[in-house]
Amino acid sequence: MDQRQLSMSDIAIGEPLPWDVYGEGSKLLLRRGHVIQNSHQIEVLLQRGLFIDATAADRATQARMEAAREARKETPSALRFINLATKRLERLLYNLANESDVQPKILEVVKALRFASEVNPDVALATILLNQDAASYAVRHCIDTALLASLIARAMNKSAEEIQIIMAASLTMNIGMLRQHDQLEIKQEPLSEKESALIKGHALGSVHTLRDAGVTHADWLTYVQLHHENDDGSGYPYGKGVAEIPQNAKIVAFADRYCASIANRSYRKTLLPNVALRDVLLAGGKPSDPMLAAYFIKEIGTYPPGAMVRLQNGEIGVVTRRAKVAATPVVHSFIGPRGVPLSFPIQRDTSKDLFAIRELLSSQHASLRFSMQQLWGDEAAL
Incomplete structure (x- = not known):
């Protein structure tokens, strides 16, 4: 038997030994599977100069490495699915006139995004703030809206079918002004009358484009058509009132406005998440839809994943996980x-006074690179 002496790195407290342990003369002292309970036992073993079968140890090390590799293979990345x-979606929307079977293809994108959200909903939410370079604004904004x-x-x-159609409407709500949307993003001056008219007509334009592409689902088309209507009748294109706007269309509308408010825009001021939540849900000081507002506030929180605080x-750090109490999410500090930048991100429990959140920061003020x-x-690997 090819033996080698035990070292500290060979033993883990509380874990079963992966090999037999021998004394002098190859006498078996501890069988594989024996659990070392504390550091004193390790010291005693090392002082006795015990040995292990080198071949068996190498096999055990190789097995651990293989298990670690397999674990990494089995961990899907929510970020990778979202980017794919x-x-x-970008290829589909920009080439819609030449695509066949558009409706099932959009629903395949929905399926991928739903899977990503199930892998890690905090990562999915964080991409709204941290993944803004993944595509053109026009496409990425639709992805953000669908995720939220x-x-x-x-x-x-909501039922699985309702969620599917809500997401499909979110992904296609702006298709009537897709290319113009990209052009508006690089504007430095205020919108012209023609551009404002284009924006006010894009919901109906999107419905016409989707119908021409073969989308027939009535609710899908309705949510797209009504995603800029307001309960008080101030929206467009029809100025409908509260009783005429389906709740699912409101979900798309609120998600659309919130995501647009926190995104970096050239012609509109970027809002911090807490301000955006207030402006979208509490216009005029009171919620237009109290129940829906309550769900948005509970699920997003004042400090959503991806926010700098x-x-x-x-x-200074980044919110990484929501908590039961919205005001005390998990944060990883970088500075x-x-x-002075920290050597590595340190997790902080913001329910403790010392690590409580003092304020939200814009990405420009935070100056974090990670x-x-x-x-x-x-779960957030590229």
């Missing part, structure tokens, strides 16, 4: 109290 869905709308619809216990101790994988691991 975004690229697929699906989260709200799922929290409201400053803590009471001066650290220390004196403004990858989503640093914060969420393989």
Whole structure:
């Protein structure tokens, strides 16, 4: 038997030994599977100069490495699925006139996004703030809206079919002004009358485009048509009132406005998430739809995943996970109290006074450089 002496790295407290342990003269002392209970036992073993079968140890090490590799293979990345869905949607929307079977193809994108949200809903939410370079604004905004709308619809216990159609409407709501949307993003001056008219007519234009492409689902088309209507009749294209707007169309509308408010826009001020939530849901100081507003506030929270925050101790970090109490999410700090970058992100419990959130920061003010994988691991790998 090819033996080698035990080292500290060979033993893990509380885990079964992966090999037999021998004394001098190859005498068997501990069988494979024996559990070392504390550090004192490890010290005693090492002092006795015990040995293990080197071949068996190598096999055990190889098995652990293989298991780790397999675990990594089995961990799907929500971010990767979202990016693949975004690229697929981009090709579909910009080439719609030459596409066949548009309706099932859009629903395939919906399926991929739903899977990503199930893998890690916090990662899916964080992409709204942290993944803005994944595609053109026109396409990425539709993806963001679909992800947020699906989260709200799922929290409201909507049926699987309802969630599917809400997401499909979100993905296609702006198809009537897709290319113009991209052009508007690079404008530095206010919108012209012609551009404002285009925006006010795009909901109906999107419905006509979808019908021409073969989309026949009545609710899908209705949600697209009504996603800019307001309960008080101030919306467009029809100025409908509260009783005429389906709840699912409102989910699309609120998600659309919130995502547009927090995105970097050239002709519109970017709002912090808490301000955007207030402006979208509490226009005029009271919610237009109290029940829907309550779901948005509960699911998004004042500090959504991906938001940059400053803590009471001066650290700056990123919200990584929502908590039962909306005001106390999990944060990973990147910059220390004196403004010096930390060696690695440190998880902070914001329910503790020292690490309570002091304020939200814009991405420009936070000046953080990181990858989503640093914060969420393989579920946010590219």
